[in-house]
Amino acid sequence: xxxxxSPKLRRQENISGYLxxxxxxxxxxxxxxxxxxxxxxxxxxxxNMNSNTADHFIxxxxxxxxxxxxxxxxALVNTLIIVFVSVPxxxxxxxxxxxxxxxxxxxxxxxxxxVFYLPVVTGSVAVTVVWKWMYNNYYGIFNYVxxxxxxxxxxxNWLGDSKFALWCIIxxxxxxxxxQPIVLYVSALSNVDHSLVEASQVDGATNTQxxxxxCWPQIMPTTLYILVITTINSFQCFALIQLLTSGGPNYAxxxxxxxxxxxxxxxxxxxxxxxxxxxxxxxxxxxxxxxFRLAKEK
Amino acid sequence: MKTNNxxxxxxxxxxxxxxxxxxxxxxxxxxxxxxxxxxTPAAINSAVPQWWPQExxxxxxxxxxxxxxxxxxxxxxxxGPIIPGAIRWLINTVFMAVLAMLLTCITASLAGYxxxxxxxxxxxxxxxxxxxxxxxxxxxxxxxxxxxxxALGLYDNLWxxxxxxxxxxxxxxxxxxxxxxxxGEMLEAARIDGAGELRTFITVVxxxxxxxxxxxxxxxxxxxxxxxxxxxxxxxxSSNLTISLGIATMQAENSTDYGxxxxxxxxxxxxxxxxxxxFQKYFTKGITMGAVKG
Numbered sequence: 001x002x003x004x005x006s007p008k009l010r011r012q013e014n015i016s017g018y019l020x021x022x023x024x025x026x027x028x029x030x031x032x033x034x035x036x037x038x039x040x041x042x043x044x045x046x047x048n049m050n051s052n053t054a055d056h057f058i059x060x061x062x063x064x065x066x067x068x069x070x071x072x073x074x075a076l077v078n079t080l081i082i083v084f085v086s087v088p089x090x091x092x093x094x095x096x097x098x099x100x101x102x103x104x105x106x107x108x109x110x111x112x113x114x115v116f117y118l119p120v121v122t123g124s125v126a127v128t129v130v131w132k133w134m135y136n137n138y139y140g141i142f143n144y145v146x147x148x149x150x151x152x153x154x155x156x157n158w159l160g161d162s163k164f165a166l167w168c169i170i171x172x173x174x175x176x177x178x179x180q181p182i183v184l185y186v187s188a189l190s191n192v193d194h195s196l197v198e199a200s201q202v203d204g205a206t207n208t209q210x211x212x213x214x215c216w217p218q219i220m221p222t223t224l225y226i227l228v229i230t231t232i233n234s235f236q237c238f239a240l241i242q243l244l245t246s247g248g249p250n251y252a253x254x255x256x257x258x259x260x261x262x263x264x265x266x267x268x269x270x271x272x273x274x275x276x277x278x279x280x281x282x283x284x285x286x287x288x289x290x291x292f293r294l295a296k297e298k
Numbered sequence: 299m300k301t302n303n304x305x306x307x308x309x310x311x312x313x314x315x316x317x318x319x320x321x322x323x324x325x326x327x328x329x330x331x332x333x334x335x336x337x338t339p340a341a342i343n344s345a346v347p348q349w350w351p352q353e354x355x356x357x358x359x360x361x362x363x364x365x366x367x368x369x370x371x372x373x374x375x376x377x378g379p380i381i382p383g384a385i386r387w388l389i390n391t392v393f394m395a396v397l398a399m400l401l402t403c404i405t406a407s408l409a410g411y412x413x414x415x416x417x418x419x420x421x422x423x424x425x426x427x428x429x430x431x432x433x434x435x436x437x438x439x440x441x442x443x444x445x446x447x448x449a450l451g452l453y454d455n456l457w458x459x460x461x462x463x464x465x466x467x468x469x470x471x472x473x474x475x476x477x478x479x480x481x482g483e484m485l486e487a488a489r490i491d492g493a494g495e496l497r498t499f500i501t502v503v504x505x506x507x508x509x510x511x512x513x514x515x516x517x518x519x520x521x522x523x524x525x526x527x528x529x530x531x532x533x534x535x536s537s538n539l540t541i542s543l544g545i546a547t548m549q550a551e552n553s554t555d556y557g558x559x560x561x562x563x564x565x566x567x568x569x570x571x572x573x574x575x576x577f578q579k580y581f582t583k584g585i586t587m588g589a590v591k592g
Contacts, residue, residue: 016495017418024409024470025424027401031443031465032431038442097320100313114578115321121574122328123524125542126563129549130327133334133556141330141347175324180585187586207306228433236437239526243546257437264441265531277438284435 043275048268055271062275072276075247075254078166082255083234083287086173090230091223094178098185099211113186117179124176124239131172132244135159159245162252169240169253177233181226188222189215224295228288235284256280331567334560335359342557358561365548365558368537384565386537387544391523392569394456394540398463398522399515405464407511410473411503415485425474428467436466437527444531458532459540463522469514472588476510477503513584516577523570541566 043062045055066072094116101112119127134140135158143155158168192215200210238257241247247254247262256276264273334342335358337351366383412418413425439462447458480503488498504511529540539547545562552558574581 013416014418017412017416017421019495020408020412020416020499021424024405027405027461027465028428028431028467028470029465031446031462032439032467033427035439035442035446035462036431036434038446039439042442097317100310100317110578110582112317112321113582114575115324117574117578118328118571119324121520121524121571122331122567123542123570124526125524125546125549126331126567127327129545129559129563130331130334132549133560134327134330136556138345139343139347139556144345144347175327183582183585187582232433232435236435238437242530243549260437260441261527261531264444270441270445273441274438277435277441281434281438285433288433 039274039277042271043278045271047270047274058271062272063279065272066275066279071251071254072256072259074251075256075259078252078254079235079237079256081166082170082173082237083231085170086177086234087227087230089174090177090181091226093174094181094226095185095223097178097182098189101182102186102189109186113183116182119176120179125243127172127176128240128243131168132159135168135244160249162249165245165249165252169237169244172240173234173237177230181230184222184226185219188219192218220295224291227291227295231287231291232284235280328567328571331560331563334556335564337557337560339555339557342560343554358557359565361555361558362548362561362565366536366544372537383536383539384541384544384562387539387541388565388569390456390538391540391542391566394459395519395522397456398460399519401460401464402466402469402518403511403515406469406473406514407477407504407507408499409470410475410510411477411480411499411507413470413474414477415480415482415503428470431467432471440528440531447532453532454534454538456533456538459522459525459528462528463518463525468588469518472514472517472584473507473510475587476507480506509580509583510587512577512580513587516573516581517584517588520570520574520581 042055044057044059046058046061047055097112097116101109104112134142137143137155137157137160140158142158143152146152147155156164158164196214197210200214205213236257237255238261241253241255241258242261245253247258257280260273260276260280263269263276333351336354336356337348338353338355338357341348341351341353362384363382367380368383368386370378370381370386370389372378413421413428443458443462444453447453447455452458452461484502484506485498488502493501523540524542526542526546529543530546533539533543541562545559545566548562549559
C-alpha cells in the first residue's frame with residue numbers, strides 16, 4: 001500500500017498523520033517526556049525547592065551518597081521483599097481464581113470478577129483507612145477475631161510492631177493487586193484453543209496434564225504481562241505506607257517510593273530524590289527484562 | 299473415567315467454596331466502611347466489634363460536612379456560596395476526572411488512529427517511544443512535574459493533575475489496538491467519496507473505535523479519580539483538594555475518629571463504585587485489549 005501512493009498523497013499522509021497526533025503529542029512531550037528528561041538531568045545536580053539559587057552539577061555525588069545511605073538501603077531491601085513476595089502470590093492466586101471462574105456462566109463470572117476488582121476501584125485512600133481501623137490495636141477486628149479464636153492471647157499492635165508491619169502492608173497490597181490479573185487470565189483462558197483441549201482429553205490426559213501442557217503455554221504472554229505490571233505496581237507501593245506507617249516503625253516499612261517522597265517533599269532535596277527515581281526505574285527495567293528472558297526460554 | 303469425574307467434581311465444589319469465602323473477605327473492607335460510616339462513636343470505639351450496627355446514626359456525616367467549608371466555585375474574583383468542604387472536594391474530583399477523561403479520549407483516539415492507519419515518517423520510532431514510556435514507573439516523573447507546574451503557574455490547581463493524566467501514553471496505545479481493526483478499504487472509500495480527513499475520522503473511524511473509546515473513558519475516569527500520589531503532591535489548599543486527598547488530610551488530623559473517616563471513605567468510594575458497576579463491561583474490555591501486545 002505504501003508504494004502505490006503518489007508523492008502528493010504521500011505528503012498528505014504525512015501531514016494528516018502529524019496533525020492527528022499533534023494534540024496527544026503535545027501532552028505526552030510536555031508532561032511525560034520532558035519531566036523524564038528532567039528527572040535524569042536533576043539527579044546529577046543538587047537541585048532543591050529554592051528556585052533562586054542555581055543548581056550545581058555534581059555528577060554522580062547523589063548516586064554515591066545513595067549507596068552509603070542506610071535508610072535508602074533499608075528501603076530498597078523492603079521494596080524488594082514486597083516485590084518478591086507479592087508478585088508470585090498475585091500471579092498464582094489470580095491464575096487459580098481465573099481457572100475456577102472462567103468456565104462459569106456470565107452471571108457468576110462477572111460477579112466474581114467485580115468482587116476481586118472492587119478494592120482497586122474503591123481507591124487507595126478509602127481502602128487504606130479501613131484497613132488501618134481493622135489493624136487497630138484496641139478497636140481493630142483482627143485482634144478481636146484472633147483473640148476470641150485463641151490464636152493470640154494479647155492484642156498485637158500490628159502496624160506499630162516492626163515484626164509485622166511490612167507483612168500487614170503486603171496483605172493490603174495483595175488485595176488491591178489481583179483484580180486486573182484475574183480479568184486478564186479469564187480472558188486468556190477462554191481464548192485457549194478448545195480443539196486441542198478436547199483432543200488431549202480423548203487421548204486420556206488428566207485435567208492437570210491438560211492445564212500444564214496445553215493451556216499454560218498458550219497463556220504465557222498474559223502471564224508475562226501480569227508479571228511486568230505487578231512488578232511495576234509493587235515497586236511503586238506508596239499510598240499504603242504514607243497513610244499507615246510513614247515508613248515506620250524504625251524504617252521497617254520504608255519503601256523506595258516513600259523515601260523519594262520524603263526526600264523531595266520533606267527535605268526538599270529534589271536532586272537526591274530523582275537519583276533514587278532513576279535507580280528505581282533501572283531496577284524495574286532489569287526485572288522486566290529478566291522476566292521476558294525467562295518467559296522466552298520456556 | 300468415573301473416579302476421575304468424581305474427584306474433579308469434589309475439586310470443583312471445594313474450589314467454589316473457597317472462592318465464596320474469598321469473595322466475602324474481599325467484600326468485607328467495603329462492608330466495614332459502609333457500616334462503620336453509620337455507627338455511633340460508642341460502637342466504633344468498642345473492643346467488641348458490632349458486625350451489624352445496633353444503632354444507626356448520621357452523626358459521622360454531620361461531622362464530616364461541618365468540619366471544613368469552602369465556596370461552591372471560584373472563578374476569578376467571583377465566589378459561590380459557602381458549602382461543606384467535603385462537597386467541594388467531591389465537585390473538584392468530578393471536574394478533574396471528567397476533564398481528564400474527555401481530553402484523554404479525544405487526543406488518544408486521534409493519535410491512536412494516526413499510529414494505526416497513517417503511514418507517516420517516524421511512526422515506528424514514535425510508537426516505540428510510547429511503549430517504552432509506558433513501562434517506566436509513572437511516579438518517578440512527579441518531582442520534576444512539580445517544578446514544571448510551578449513554572450506554568452498551575453501548582454495547587456486541578457489542571458496540574460489533569461494535564462499529566464492526559465499525557466500518559468496508555469490511552470494512545472489502547473486506541474491504536476482498536477484502530478488496527480478498521481479495514482483500509484473503508485478509509486479508501488471515504489477518500490474516493492471526497493470526504494476530508496476530519497470528516498473521515500468522525501463518520502468512518504469514530505463509529506468503529508467507539509467500544510475502545512468507552513473502555514478508555516471509564517478506565518481514565520477511575521484511575522484519575524484514584525490517583526492519590528499525583529493529587530497529593532500537586533494540590534495543597536483546602537478548597538482545591540480532591541475527595542481522596544480530603545479524607546487523607548482528615549485522617550491525619552482526627553486519626554482516632556474512625557466513624558468520621560469511614561463516612562469520608564464512603565463518600566469517596568461509593569460514587570466511583572457506582573460508575574464502575576454501570577460501565578464494568580467496557581472496563582473489562584479495555585483492560586484486556588490494553589494487554590494485547592502490539
